Amino acid sequence: MAEAQVRVLAIHAHPDDIEFQCAGTLALLGKAGCHLTVATMTPGDCGSVEHDAEAIAAIRRREAKDAADLVGAHYHCLEFRDLSIFNDDLSRRRVVEFLRKVRPDLILTAPPADYLADHEATHLLVRDACFVAPIPNYATRQWEPAPALDHIPHLYLVDPIEGRDREGTPVPPHFWVDITEFWDVKRQMLACHASQRNWLMRQHGIDEYMSIQEQWSSHRGKEIGVAYAEGFRQYTAHPYPQNNLLLELVEQDGRGVSV
Secondary structure, eight states: OOOOOOEEEEEESSTTHHHHHTHHHHHHHHHTTOEEEEEESSOOTTOOSSSOHHHHHHHHHHHHHHHHHTTTOEEEEOOOOTTOOOOSHHHHHHHHHHHHHHOOSEEEEOOSSOSSHHHHHHHHHHHHHHHHTTOTTOOOOOSSOOOOOSSOOEEEEEOOGGGBOTTOOBOOOSEEEEOGGGHHHHHHHHHTOHHHHHHHHHHHSOOOHHHHHHHHHHHHHHHHTSSOEEEEEEEOOTTSOOSOHHHHHHTBOSSSOBO
């Protein structure tokens, strides 16, 4: 009997977070034959001075789908609102139901400490949803609920922005993934988010959107002697999976060497 296709979910707070932090690895997992899903907690509804919340949300959902299409991934938005993601009971049940519907074996998500509360709340919700989703008696109170998962997914945390926590302390990766092969795809995925680039230009007065992505990917690459890389930490607290399925799938050793 053929082995079941590994199902991968990349879920972060906003459209473009995944493109900055793990799009290259997502492309490698697609090359390895995995089923890919990309999800954002919000549609980026606060990210505009030209459009109202509903209009910019529609634009950014389209941009996120366009980016996901480049690696053959399905895109979903969980429809929280910007700056309104909280680690509470109803939110946890919503995320658990989403995991039960998508049924991932491997998840890439936000780190526990980052510059923005939405990122940190996303981490807590996804982390705990992984633990809860296989518990049959945990009811999500959703219409037509999906059955409980068969197992806790492998859970991986992307870098915080600039690799530092809220206090500016560096957060070193547990391992690196060489994404040089798919660097152009990662760039194209971020370029899909034109409205976010415009927002950052207006909000911060600088146009560094694409260059920041390249600088950070190059920085992680230099740490292991390759052109471009992405850093990850694996969440292995009891009773989460302990083996590194991600590295097994991309056939790398975590230091830029193919195996």
